[in-house]
Amino acid sequence: MGEPRILVVEDDARLCAMLTELLEGAGYGVAVARDGQRALHEGLAGAYDVILLDRGLPALDGLDVLTRLRRSGVTTPTLVLSALGNPADRVEGLDRGAEDYLAKPFDVAELLARLRALLRRHELAAPALRVPGGVLDVTTRSVRLDDGGEVALSERECGLLEQLARHPRQVLSRRELLAAAFPEADDQGVVDTYVHYLRRKLGRTAVRTVRGLGYRLGAAT
Structure with missing residues (x-):
């Protein structure tokens, strides 16, 4: 990556x-x-x-x-x-x-x-990253679901989900997520766009919005 x-x-x-x-x-x-x-x-x-x-x-x-x-x-x-x-x-x-x-x-x-x-x-020795409903594999850019399925992610989707999964108890601001997952971008709206994509693939509660602060990892549907 x-x-x-x-x-x-x-x-x-x-x-x-x-x-x-x-x-x-x-x-x-x-x-x-x-x-x-x-x-x-x-x-x-x-x-x-x-x-x-x-x-x-x-x-x-x-x-x-x-x-x-x-x-x-x-x-x-x-x-x-x-x-x-x-x-x-x-x-x-x-x-x-x-x-x-x-x-x-x-x-x-x-x-x-x-x-x-x-x-x-x-x-x-990279640890498995738990995400809502499964485990994120950053090498294959996919989520292995607990029910045995698998969800493929784009590079940007994977990068964003990885940041959230590495800080599961933290609220990360849009600016922080932009710098970490999209260093080539300068519009914080790209974070919102890819949060939408992740929710579409993993469920609406996969990424939680914390009003006025940013986003954090959510819960399984």
């Missing part, structure tokens, strides 16, 4: 620019957050395959960002990239929810290899 997307969370402007150039050159789509609050917002709202996370951030510490993401049900694989590299620091990072930890200064080839390994492990 397109190039892997990485969220780079780094407050050092030069290092952030270097990482962005490196990762884009390796074929990744890159988004940047320069402080902890922005990182938390992007992590909650965006569809990223990996988060590359610095610890010492303005506004909110990197590990606090990670803790809040995990408590909110966000399972995006995270590699902590930090100048704090002694064993106790690495243990703390892993205990707080990181899948990997790399100390600065780092070797570029090693960083890229670790990112590839994270992506492979995530693809192999």
Whole structure:
């Protein structure tokens, strides 16, 4: 479903620019957050395959960002990239929810290899995403229904449903869903259109409207 997307969370402007150039050159789509609050917002709202996370951030510490993401049900694989590299620091990072930890200064080839390994492990261990009436398979872009049937989805329908399913207890705004599932679009009305398509395929209560706030995953019919 397109190039892997990485969220780079780094407050050092030069290092952030270097990482962005490196990762884009390796074929990744890159988004940047320069402080902890922005990182938390992007992590909650965006569809990223990996988060590359610095610890010492303005506004909110990197590990606090990670803790809040995990408590909110966000399972995006995270590699902590930090100048704090002694064993106790690495243990703390892993205990707080990181899948990997790399100390600065780092070797570029090693960083890229670790990112590839994270992506492979995530693809192999991707959890089943429960949706109303069945299970979403993002690989085949289909919902395997509890009654044994199957519903095929378009790429955009699948992307939208995946976002809702990854945050089943959260209300996501139209703006957040637009950024996560339709990054190439700029009209929030596209979200409403694809919510309509999903309801038509999975039932009217598959996606719930929360008036004035946005949408959340609904219930089976």
